[in-house]
Amino acid sequence: MFKKxxxxxxxxxxxxxxxxxxxxxxxxxxxxxxxxxxxxxxxxEDFVKKILNEAFGGGQNGNGKKDKTTKMPNNKNKKSxxxxxxxxxxxxxxxxGFYKVEPDEEAVVLYFGEFYSISTPGLNYxxxxxxxxxIKLSVANVNTEEFGFIxxxxxxSNRNLEAESxxxxxxxxxxxxxxxxxxxxxxxxxxxFNVSNPVDTIRKSSESAMREIIARxxxxxxxxxxKKRIEDQAKExxxxxxxxxDSGVQIALVQLRRVDPPSxxxxxxxxxxxxxxxxxxxxNQAESYANDIIPRAKGKAFKMTQEAEAYRQEVIAKAxxxxxxxxxxxxxYARAKRVTRSRIYIETMEKIYGxxxxxxxxxxxxxxxxxxxxxxxxxxxxxx
Amino acid sequence: MNSKTKKILIISAIAFITFFxxxxxxxxxxxVLVLQFGEPVRVITDPGLSFKIPFxxxxxxxxxxxxxxxxxxxxxxxxxxxxxxxNAFTKYKITDPLKFxxxxxxxxxxxxxxxxxxxxxLRKIIGEFKLNQLLTxxxxxxxxxxxxxxxxxxxxxxxxxxxxxxxxxxxxxxxxNSIFARMRAEREKEAREIRAEGAEESDKIRAQADxxxxxxxxxxxxxxxxxxxxxxxxxxxxYANGYNRDADFAxxxxxxxxxxxxxTKENTNFIISPDSQFFKHxxxx
Numbered sequence: 056m057f058k059k060x061x062x063x064x065x066x067x068x069x070x071x072x073x074x075x076x077x078x079x080x081x082x083x084x085x086x087x088x089x090x091x092x093x094x095x096x097x098x099x100e101d102f103v104k105k106i107l108n109e110a111f112g113g114g115q116n117g118n119g120k121k122d123k124t125t126k127m128p129n130n131k132n133k134k135s136x137x138x139x140x141x142x143x144x145x146x147x148x149x150x151x152g153f154y155k156v157e158p159d160e161e162a163v164v165l166y167f168g169e170f171y172s173i174s175t176p177g178l179n180y181x182x183x184x185x186x187x188x189x190i191k192l193s194v195a196n197v198n199t200e201e202f203g204f205i206x207x208x209x210x211x212s213n214r215n216l217e218a219e220s221x222x223x224x225x226x227x228x229x230x231x232x233x234x235x236x237x238x239x240x241x242x243x244x245x246x247x248f249n250v251s252n253p254v255d256t257i258r259k260s261s262e263s264a265m266r267e268i269i270a271r272x273x274x275x276x277x278x279x280x281x282k283k284r285i286e287d288q289a290k291e292x293x294x295x296x297x298x299x300x301d302s303g304v305q306i307a308l309v310q311l312r313r314v315d316p317p318s319x320x321x322x323x324x325x326x327x328x329x330x331x332x333x334x335x336x337x338x339n340q341a342e343s344y345a346n347d348i349i350p351r352a353k354g355k356a357f358k359m360t361q362e363a364e365a366y367r368q369e370v371i372a373k374a375x376x377x378x379x380x381x382x383x384x385x386x387x388y389a390r391a392k393r394v395t396r397s398r399i400y401i402e403t404m405e406k407i408y409g410x411x412x413x414x415x416x417x418x419x420x421x422x423x424x425x426x427x428x429x430x431x432x433x434x435x436x437x438x439x
Numbered sequence: 440m441n442s443k444t445k446k447i448l449i450i451s452a453i454a455f456i457t458f459f460x461x462x463x464x465x466x467x468x469x470x471v472l473v474l475q476f477g478e479p480v481r482v483i484t485d486p487g488l489s490f491k492i493p494f495x496x497x498x499x500x501x502x503x504x505x506x507x508x509x510x511x512x513x514x515x516x517x518x519x520x521x522x523x524x525x526n527a528f529t530k531y532k533i534t535d536p537l538k539f540x541x542x543x544x545x546x547x548x549x550x551x552x553x554x555x556x557x558x559x560x561l562r563k564i565i566g567e568f569k570l571n572q573l574l575t576x577x578x579x580x581x582x583x584x585x586x587x588x589x590x591x592x593x594x595x596x597x598x599x600x601x602x603x604x605x606x607x608x609x610x611x612x613x614x615x616n617s618i619f620a621r622m623r624a625e626r627e628k629e630a631r632e633i634r635a636e637g638a639e640e641s642d643k644i645r646a647q648a649d650x651x652x653x654x655x656x657x658x659x660x661x662x663x664x665x666x667x668x669x670x671x672x673x674x675x676x677x678y679a680n681g682y683n684r685d686a687d688f689a690x691x692x693x694x695x696x697x698x699x700x701x702x703t704k705e706n707t708n709f710i711i712s713p714d715s716q717f718f719k720h721x722x723x724x
Contacts, residue, residue, distance in 0.1 A: 168466035169486035223609055225574045228622055248467050250530075251504040259509070259528050263604040270574045270608065274622075299602060300505050300530060319619040323626035330630035334637030341641035345648030352652035356659030363663030367670025374674035378681030381692060388688055396691065403695040404717045407702045 152183040159195035161243045164188070173244060190247055194240040197307055200258055202265070203233035204312065221317060222266050228274035231315045236261050236293065237308040245303030253302055264293040265309070274316075278324075282311050460493035472499045472536045482536050501536045505601055506546065508553050514611060515562055521570040524609045529557055529589060530601040538597025549596055553589075557603065560588040573608055581605075 156162045156176045164171045164181045165188040174181075174189075181187040203220030224230050238257055240246045250256050268289045272281055290309040297304045316324045388395045465471050465486045473481040475496045483489050484503070491498065509528040516522055531553070533539050543549040564585045565573070573581060582603055590600040610618060682689035 165467060165486075167486075167488040168464040168469070170467045218607065218609075221609065221615075222607075223574060227571065227574065227610075227618065229610075229615060229618055249504055251468075251502055251506050256505075256507060256530070259507070259606060260604070263528075263606045266605075266607060267578050270578055271576055296602070296604070302505075316622065317619065319616075320622045320626065323623040323630070327626050327630045327633065330633040330637075334633050334640075337637040337641040338644065341644035341648075345644050345651075348648050348652050349655070352655040356655045359656075359659040359663045360666065363666035363670075367666045367673070370667075370670040370674040371677065374677040378677050381681050381689065382684070384692060385684055385688060388685075388692075392688075396688070399692065399695055401717065403699050406699055408717075411702060 148183060152181050152187065154179055154181065154189050154191075156191060157193075159193045160191050161194045161240075162189050162191040163244055163247055165190070170244060170248065192240060192243055192246070194243055197237050197239055198254075199235055199237050200254075200261060201233075201235045202258075202262060203231075219262070222269045224269055224274040224277055225271050226273045229317050230269065230274055230277050231313075231317045232265070232269065232277075232311065233313040234265060234289075234309065234311045236290075236306060236310070239305045239307055240303060241305035242303035245301050247303075249301045249303065253304065256300065256302065257297065257304060260296045261289075261293055261309075264296060265289045268292060277314055278316070282314065286311055457493070461490050462488055463491060463498060465489055466503075468503050469500050470503045470533065470536050472501065472540050473497075474499060479537050479540060484536075499536075499540060501533050501539065502546070503533070505530050505532050508550055508557070509606075510554050510557055510561075512607070513558060513561065515565045517565055517570040517573065518567055519569040519571075522611050522614065523565070523570060523573070524607070524611055525561060525565065525605055526607050527557065527561060527585075527603060527605045529553065529586075529603045531593065531598045532601055533597060534599045535597030538595070540597075542596045549598065552596060553593060553598075556589055556592045557585075560585050560592065560603075564588060573605075578605065 154162070155178055156174055158176045160176060162174045162179070164174060164179075166182065166186055168188070171181075171187075179189075181189055203216055205216070220231050220233055222230055222232055236257070246253055265285075268285050269277060272285060277285060286309050290306055293309065294306045297306065315321060384399075463471075465483050465488075467486040469486070471483040471489070472479055473483065473491055473496050475492070480496070507528060507530060510526060512524050512526045514522055514524050531549075539549070543552055564581060568577065568581060582605055585605075586600055586603040589603055593600055609615070682693075
């Protein structure tokens with residue numbers, strides 16, 4: 056049993072050590088395990104054969120001379136059987152060195168704990184345990200970390216969400232923030248070897264970075280127009296922090312999901328919004344008032360000017376008409392002044408006196424001082 | 440044959456055991472301190488296969504990566520006597536396993552020591568700054584200073600401080616409440632201002648509109664009067680031109696027209712003297 060194991064493991068060890076020294080010094084960076092595989096296998100095989108020869112063949116040589124004829128066939132059978140068993144175990148062991156790297160993954164290969172290479176997706180080979188070790192990780196996968204909230208598909212138990220989301224702003228106000236970051240492994244070697252507990256490191260660094268940025272930002276900026284700037288700055292700062300640890304992590308996204316005033320004061324903020332709305336409403340009303348009265352005034356003004364114009368033309372036309380008439384009459388008058396004048400007078404008087412009630416008082420009567428009593432409104436009195 | 444095979448088996452077994460007890464792997468993520476009878480003799484930082492003397496030497500493994508240490512919420516006092524609650528974390532690396540082992544033995548040991556160092560450094564540095572300086576670009580500098588101080592004090596433990604970062608910096612609960620009160624007051628003020636501005640703007644718009652209306656109407660009236668006046672003056676000119684042909688007749692004619700128009704109503708009582716021209720021929724004969 057021991058022998059088998061020893062043979063198994065001794066086989067690759069010897070050659071690997073020899074090769075290892077050479078390859079370490081000369082061409083380690085380009086050296087892939089696959090490249091060495093044939094050589095290793097060959098050398099391993101030779102080594103196993105040598106041991107087998109020493110174990111069985113040597114013995115045969117020593118004793119074989121005496122019992123050549125009798126024991127030789129027997130020994131040969133035994134030897135080959137033993138050899139086959141050992142070889143097949145060795146092969147079996149070597150076969151366990153194949154491993155598959157999925158398309159989204161990368162893997163690092165360690166030999167005796169030392170980093171050897173990074174392998175890419177596909178079928179790969181490494182010298183199996185206990186010499187080699189493969190650590191596979193998904194590098195295409197985008198991981199999300201949430202702060203201040205928990206999306207339904209995740210379960211974190213002991214996070215104090217309020218403490219996580221309330222942050223002090225640059226003007227000593229408090230703001231309630233929910234954000235998330237997305238990260239990817241950019242360098243699997245650094246990711247595995249440089250920082251212990253990388254996910255925790257990412258979380259803490261994210262929170263620290265976001266709080267540092269918020270601590271420089273006045274609340275008014277954080278609440279509305281500065282969101283994009285905060286995200287960019289936090290992303291940059293976070294990446295700087297993680298790079299300073301050589302963490303092999305790439306920050307893909309820093310996103311502010313919600314930025315609100317804390318719940319204790321949110322009503323006041325809403326009231327400001329309401330006030331803004333009220334403000335607009337009042338102004339709109341005033342504008343509609345203005346839009347109402349000014350056109351009306353203009354209409355009225357137009358009407359007034361039109362009426363005035365009408366009046367002007369009316370007055371002129373009337374004047375022209377009257378004067379026209381007068382001139383016509385005058386034309387006749389000019390021919391026979393006295394006659395026409397009298398005629399006009401008498402005609403006019405005729406028209407007037409024809410219609411009205413008349414009392415004629417002789418001037419002689421009035422001279423006598425007698426003022427006659429006149430029942431002026433008495434229609435029956437018709438004095439001639 | 441049998442004895443030889445046995446011999447080889449035994450030799451192999453011994454070689455195997457010896458190999459396994461003398462060699463050990465150092466992971467890329469580890470460093471190793473080799474102790475001989477409890478006495479540190481060697482530090483191995485290169486990963487790969489290494490050797491030791493079996494039974495006499497034993498190994499202590501340390502992490503070779505950047506390690507984390509966090510301190511929980513601490514209430515500190517800033518230079519302006521304002522109290523602030525801070526928590527922070529530090530990233531460190533074991534650079535001298537021997538020193539590390541002799542001073543604190545393990546990661547558990549360093550945690551308490553480093554926490555104390557970090558805590559006192561935070562108190563010291565934060566105490567030099569005003570609260571509002573923490574809330575500016577200075578925060579980065581403050582953290583760098585804390586890091587330097589911690590690094591200096593932590594050297595004796597064989598570690599190197601990679602980073603010190605303040606995570607949360609919040610005000611104590613009672614201060615938070617006063618901040619909330621202030622925020623509310625500020626917002627109320629803002630809301631009032633906005634409403635007042637709205638009223639102002641609205642009044643301005645209305646006043647402007649009223650003014651425009653008045654002006655428009657007044658201008659229109661002016662224009663109307665001018666137009667009317669123009670009409671009247673034109674009419675007067677026409678009358679004057681016409682009547683001037685014969686002022687005397689015009690007066691007579693116009694009077695006649697006026698009489699005729701005036702005395703149209705029946706039942707008008709007239710007391711007439713027969714001396715008038717109309718009766719010239721009335722009583723004479």
